[in-house]
Amino acid sequence: MGKNVTIIGAGLVGSLLSIYLAKRGYKVTAYERRPDLRKNRISAGRSINLALSDRGWRGLAGVGISEEIRKVAIPMKGRMMHPVSGELTYQPYGKDEQAIYSVSRGGLNCVLMDLAEQHGVKIVYNEKCTDIDLDHAITHFENAETGKNTTVSSDHIFSTDGAFSAGRMQLQTRTDRFNYSQTYLDHGYKELTIPPTASGDFAMEPNALHIWPRGQFMLIALPNMDKSFTCTLFFPFEGEKSFEALDTPEKMMSFFRETFPDAIPMMPTLKEDYFSNPTSSLMIVKCFPWTYKDKLAMVGDSAHAIVPFYGQGMNCGFEDCVVLDELMSKHGLDASLENDSELFKKVFSEYQSLRKPDGDAIADLAVMNFIEMRDKTADPKFLLQKKIEARFSTKYPEKWIPLYSMVTYSPHMRYSEALREGLRQENIMQNIMAMPGIEQKWDSEEVEKKILGMLS
């Protein structure tokens, strides 16, 4: 008889985790607050695409669906910067073959739910978690359509219900010494769209992530399979240039014409999109512990909601699943064990000790990348710095992996390690960029030697 596992939330991370657990023989039921995405495509306006990178691919590969997803993913090999006037500039994300991949959140979630069901996972919809008896792993749900209450007894619970997790709220309100913070940026975001051209083509280079960096704010665009782009405006809530200030179509259009002149002609529905799509907030959640005895573990945004600027939210959640799966293997956990309490305690305890520093690191990296994207990518000095780093890294790949590559293309390097190494590199590069005449001699032996010297 397989042990029963309850999963709260059948989003991306919950669906993937359910497959990992089902493959180990657990009897998994996932309770999702919303209706079945496959029957009711949820309307746009909220992060309809995402960037998959190597940590995410690794999570998908573990359940054998990376190839299937790759067919519906668009590689983005670098950043394309759109200045207010003048030429576009391009900065590759890594080496030639390296890319991050734009995928549809909804599409990916549907594939994962299909696969979960093929592995015997039962997914129940419209079930909102209202309460948990943590010590007995009993979860209470209320059906959003019928109002009916359900009580579910199981052996273990996984809370994969995102940034506003109901499972986490139980830990906050029912356990002692739960450290918790939720912090909002002063910026919000709004999704806009660039449809295909009249001739049915992409309106811009599809294999890039487009950025309109404007210092305190920015617009970005990611390609979709239907040849449209999903754009996101990251913008202050309040202030002179803010969502609050752009409160009429006239003010908004005039601002866009001045600030994003090359985007305007590509956005025929800008006015409707701007005023009908919601303005969403950006929250960072840090907390600890992530688990309760052998009864409950939080996985994904539930444990560590981050801002989207490194494109790592989903990737980090998928990596959580891989780490959990590896720890279960290490401790010989499978569903056939009669008494798995002690082993589960060990797995949960190691999981949270291992992943907490990485969750914190990617949270901080994501905030740092916001500043890089909105401000530094418009700075020729910054682009030069990245060119120097890329050149050095190509020549000495063992000695220097750029921070972006460590985070994005090095799934076996921990986020916390990437952050530490990245700060060390930044320190070295500050010295390099301060060299007189660096603009001329950036590719000289002198620069190379100086870096080598500081590295050793």
Add this chain to the structure above:
Amino acid sequence: MGKNVTIIGAGLVGSLLSIYLAKRGYKVTAYERRPDLRKNRISAGRSINLALSDRGWRGLAGVGISEEIRKVAIPMKGRMMHPVSGELTYQPYGKDEQAIYSVSRGGLNCVLMDLAEQHGVKIVYNEKCTDIDLDHAITHFENAETGKNTTVSSDHIFSTDGAFSAGRMQLQTRTDRFNYSQTYLDHGYKELTIPPTASGDFAMEPNALHIWPRGQFMLIALPNMDKSFTCTLFFPFEGEKSFEALDTPEKMMSFFRETFPDAIPMMPTLKEDYFSNPTSSLMIVKCFPWTYKDKLAMVGDSAHAIVPFYGQGMNCGFEDCVVLDELMSKHGLDASLENDSELFKKVFSEYQSLRKPDGDAIADLAVMNFIEMRDKTADPKFLLQKKIEARFSTKYPEKWIPLYSMVTYSPHMRYSEALREGLRQENIMQNIMAMPGIEQKWDSEEVEKKILGMLS
């Protein structure tokens, strides 16, 4: 017709605030989660006494009861340090007449509730806040005895329900962009007791706060009117020397004999107290905003729970009441106004802007004082530093108010200002303490001149 005000929580801050509001003509009802303290004295084991200082006295004076309370308060004029062996040392808290006052939490609360009722405040007991419709200022309560649900409509709500505030939970779960953190110390606390001697006297000097500083932890004792002392052990939850480790009477007694040898003979019920009193945790809450439109304001621990090491939790909450009352006067708010929404919005907005930096400052000061109390008060160098500061301050009272005095005896100086000034002073004193031979020349003109030079 007076406007209706709902107060959630009739503890110290809620009761005092209700009096301030009743005096302005508001029709105030306070809903308290627990039974009436005056009928059911709650058992000991959790902070049964508190230290009142000048900010608190100012709050009580504003409703005319400081003299009444002073009669049942015991002045503590300094710290008495108990080393493991050797002489006690004494450090005055300020000038001769300056003291903090040990008062009974329950006794003070009872007096405040009596006075509130005399001013027409209605206090309802056993009512737990379960929900708030923030936009309509409708509060839902559930009676702990009968289970009956009550819905209360009012014009404004004040949430004075402490560190685990139900009002704050509404802001966390129902509003966007609510910044929130709860952080626990690795230390917990347990209350113990030193009864009066066989002859009915205080077992130690009553006009002092007693400290057994032991580096990573400490024991303290405050005098009570019945000539007993309430002791509190602040101690790590886990580790070699911890609550977890002292899990048998033998281990505990042996630890106390080694660590607090002079306390043991004064604590005949130590064993029972230690094993029957709860071990409580120490939490810091920071959040923002503290108010919602003109509908709700958090006051006291609800907005800013702090650790108890500066003895400022209640004092800070009382000061919140004074600040709110002053802002209401400034904006001409009273209960007779037909439409007070805009004025209340202004008062709430100024209240939170003004008090948030002060709440953050006292939270940080309280953590800093834990380290000072448990560790530095055992250090002769630290005691010398305090002596130099006291000497200089006596000679130049306009130029130097010691940090402790700014926080404790300067109710018109903001906490945030005290912290800023205190950090500046600490920086100066670091330089002074680094002077060669400072132990000999601490009261010399040279030292005095150096301080004067650094101050200007």
